[in-house]
Amino acid sequence: MFPLIVEIQSLTKVYESKNRVVALDGIDLELKQGEIFGLLGPNGAGKTTTISIATTRSLPTAGTVHIAGIDVVKHPAQARRHIGVVPQFNTLDRSLTVYENIYFHCLYFGFSPAQAKARTLALLEQFLLIERKTANVNQLSGGLAQRVQIARAIAHRPTVLFLDEPSAGLDPQSRMAMWKAVEGLRKEGITVLLTTHYMEEADQLSDRVAIIDHGRVLALGSPEKLKTTFGAHTVFDLKLKTHDDLEAVVETLNAREDVASAESTPEGLRVIAASSEGLLPEIVQMATRFGIRDLQIAEPSLETVFIELTGRDLRE
Amino acid sequence: MSSHQDSAIRQAGPSLYLKSFLGLFARDLSVLRREIIPFLLRVGMQPLLFLFVFTFILPRMGSGNPMATGGTDFGTVILPGLMAVAIMFSGIAAVALPLSSEFGITREIDDRVMCPLPLWAVALEKVCFSAMQSIVAALLVIPMAYFIPAHPVKADWHLWPLLALVLVLSSLLAGSLGLVIGSKVNSRHIGLVFSIIVVPITFLGCVYYPWAMLDKIRWLQIAVLFNPIVYMSEGLRAAVTPGIPHMPWWAILVALVFFTAALGRLGLRGFLNRVVS
Numbered sequence: 001m002f003p004l005i006v007e008i009q010s011l012t013k014v015y016e017s018k019n020r021v022v023a024l025d026g027i028d029l030e031l032k033q034g035e036i037f038g039l040l041g042p043n044g045a046g047k048t049t050t051i052s053i054a055t056t057r058s059l060p061t062a063g064t065v066h067i068a069g070i071d072v073v074k075h076p077a078q079a080r081r082h083i084g085v086v087p088q089f090n091t092l093d094r095s096l097t098v099y100e101n102i103y104f105h106c107l108y109f110g111f112s113p114a115q116a117k118a119r120t121l122a123l124l125e126q127f128l129l130i131e132r133k134t135a136n137v138n139q140l141s142g143g144l145a146q147r148v149q150i151a152r153a154i155a156h157r158p159t160v161l162f163l164d165e166p167s168a169g170l171d172p173q174s175r176m177a178m179w180k181a182v183e184g185l186r187k188e189g190i191t192v193l194l195t196t197h198y199m200e201e202a203d204q205l206s207d208r209v210a211i212i213d214h215g216r217v218l219a220l221g222s223p224e225k226l227k228t229t230f231g232a233h234t235v236f237d238l239k240l241k242t243h244d245d246l247e248a249v250v251e252t253l254n255a256r257e258d259v260a261s262a263e264s265t266p267e268g269l270r271v272i273a274a275s276s277e278g279l280l281p282e283i284v285q286m287a288t289r290f291g292i293r294d295l296q297i298a299e300p301s302l303e304t305v306f307i308e309l310t311g312r313d314l315r316e
Numbered sequence: 317m318s319s320h321q322d323s324a325i326r327q328a329g330p331s332l333y334l335k336s337f338l339g340l341f342a343r344d345l346s347v348l349r350r351e352i353i354p355f356l357l358r359v360g361m362q363p364l365l366f367l368f369v370f371t372f373i374l375p376r377m378g379s380g381n382p383m384a385t386g387g388t389d390f391g392t393v394i395l396p397g398l399m400a401v402a403i404m405f406s407g408i409a410a411v412a413l414p415l416s417s418e419f420g421i422t423r424e425i426d427d428r429v430m431c432p433l434p435l436w437a438v439a440l441e442k443v444c445f446s447a448m449q450s451i452v453a454a455l456l457v458i459p460m461a462y463f464i465p466a467h468p469v470k471a472d473w474h475l476w477p478l479l480a481l482v483l484v485l486s487s488l489l490a491g492s493l494g495l496v497i498g499s500k501v502n503s504r505h506i507g508l509v510f511s512i513i514v515v516p517i518t519f520l521g522c523v524y525y526p527w528a529m530l531d532k533i534r535w536l537q538i539a540v541l542f543n544p545i546v547y548m549s550e551g552l553r554a555a556v557t558p559g560i561p562h563m564p565w566w567a568i569l570v571a572l573v574f575f576t577a578a579l580g581r582l583g584l585r586g587f588l589n590r591v592v593s
Binding site for chain 1: 331332333335336338339340342343346347350422423424426427428429430431432433434435591592593
């Protein structure tokens with residue numbers, strides 16, 4: 001076996017058009033056998049572009065991607081044998097039933113009809129889809145369609161599975177079911193690379209996370225390591241009616257020992273602190289005269305790590 | 317499944333490519349089988365009505381009818397032409413229409429382009445499958461041409477090797493044209509393409525008259541040489557109704573091969589552009 005299942009080196013993608021867009025600016029990533037790896041970043045950070053190149057659907061401007069030791073640009077057809085993909089949108093074959101979507105996928109990967117049938121039935125069982133066997137894929141809910149897509153993507157026993165924003169458009173219940181399905185893949189030893197802009201998802205599922213923004217890797221490590229390295233901080237976000245003389249408050253706060261940093265934002269004030277203990281009432285008191293419209297407190301999480309790294313919210 | 321079988325599945329090279337190709341073909345066959353009635357109606361309706369109106373109704377209207385111009389042999393003249401039209405329409409319907417929607421919002425093509433096969437082979441499978449449908453469509457015209465016309469059609473089946481060759485080449489050509497249209501045209505404009513490309517090249521494709529008889533309109537006779545349908549009609553004419561004037565068979569074969577290669581190349585480039593960004 002290859003110790004490194006996915007090896008991404010100095011990956012760069014530039015879209016040359018009227019507005020030159022640098023989607024990837026030298027990404028380096030290495031995925032080990034059997035790990036679940038999360039690519040966390042806001043929309044437009046370069047997550048989908050990375051997946052597109054790794055899955056042979058897009059060509060890099062520079063850099064290389066090796067999947068199970070195979071260069072995906074030089075040998076795309078061979079690399080695809082090792083790749084399973086669940087794209088962001090439902091790309092199930094609308095002309096086929098649920099069963100046929102998986103069955104024909106197996107045939108595309110060289111299974112005999114008997115092997116394909118056995119594998120399809122086993123997967124339908126595993127993903128609790130057996131009752132939907134003959135359903136038309138147009139009639140499936142978002143959550144069910146996602147499950148069929150995952151079952152289809154792993155049907156040929158790929159070495160690595162790419163999940164692009166797997167919970168986009170799913171209701172909370174379907175998201176939990178999807179998480180469970182991904183957890184289940186761990187037992188099968190499949191390496192998973194998932195992209196997400198939900199920090200809970202990255203936190204919950206991933207063994208390691210890379211935080212990316214503007215096509216660059218900002219930080220990389222286990223969720224726990226990221227949270228401790230980049231400060232297990234609480235972030236207070238205040239929206240204020242007026243900003244006059246806010247600088248004085250910022251200075252006062254910055255002078256305190258329990259405050260890591262305080263700064264004014266376009267909408268008000270952001271305070272990053274070691275803990276919320278005792279600080280909250282004082283912040284509220286100081287900010288009251290500016291008219292508090294809204295107050296958000298983010299407990300230490302990958303979200304706060306992202307804010308500390310970029311100064312921005314994941315959803316901004 | 318044992319790990320031994322697993323590693324057998326992972327075998328690389330031509331044998332996996334072939335299995336993968338056949339898998340794509342099996343998928344298309346299964347979809348077609350489910351839609352066999354719509355398929356037969358789609359390919360059969362036009363030649364059926366055409367033969368019925370022009371070779372059954374009009375000749376019965378008598379000699380006083382100014383529209384009964386085709387003469388008694390009109391059925392013989394248009395049999396090859398109608399086969400060419402059937403090939404053409406079937407090729408476009410089997411490749412261009414599904415491709416343009418699969419490339420569209422649903423991106424249904426994704427799973428098939430992710431199979432362990434070079435992308436040119438995925439496109440080739442589309443063209444081959446469409447060619448098979450085109451051949452069926454062309455053969456369906458033959459029994460109609462025997463039973464419908466008021467005056468019997470005089471076809472000659474001795475040149476069947478030429479017929480087989482022209483049928484296969486024409487069908488691949490139609491599939492290649494379908495690939496060009498399907499990969500280059502936005503699905504919203506696909507109806508327009510029928511009106512501004514498919515219909516004109518069909519009407520000016522020497523379907524309803526032999527190319528030799530265009531000699532009275534010299535400029536048109538030369539202009540239509542750029543129309544690939546002309547060589548389909550003329551090729552089938554040379555093979556099925558050799559008694560009617562037609563181009564030399566070797567020139568037809570050269571032109572069919574040329575157009576298939578040119579359109580195939582263009583279509584493949586369009587396909588790759590749509591699949592890989």
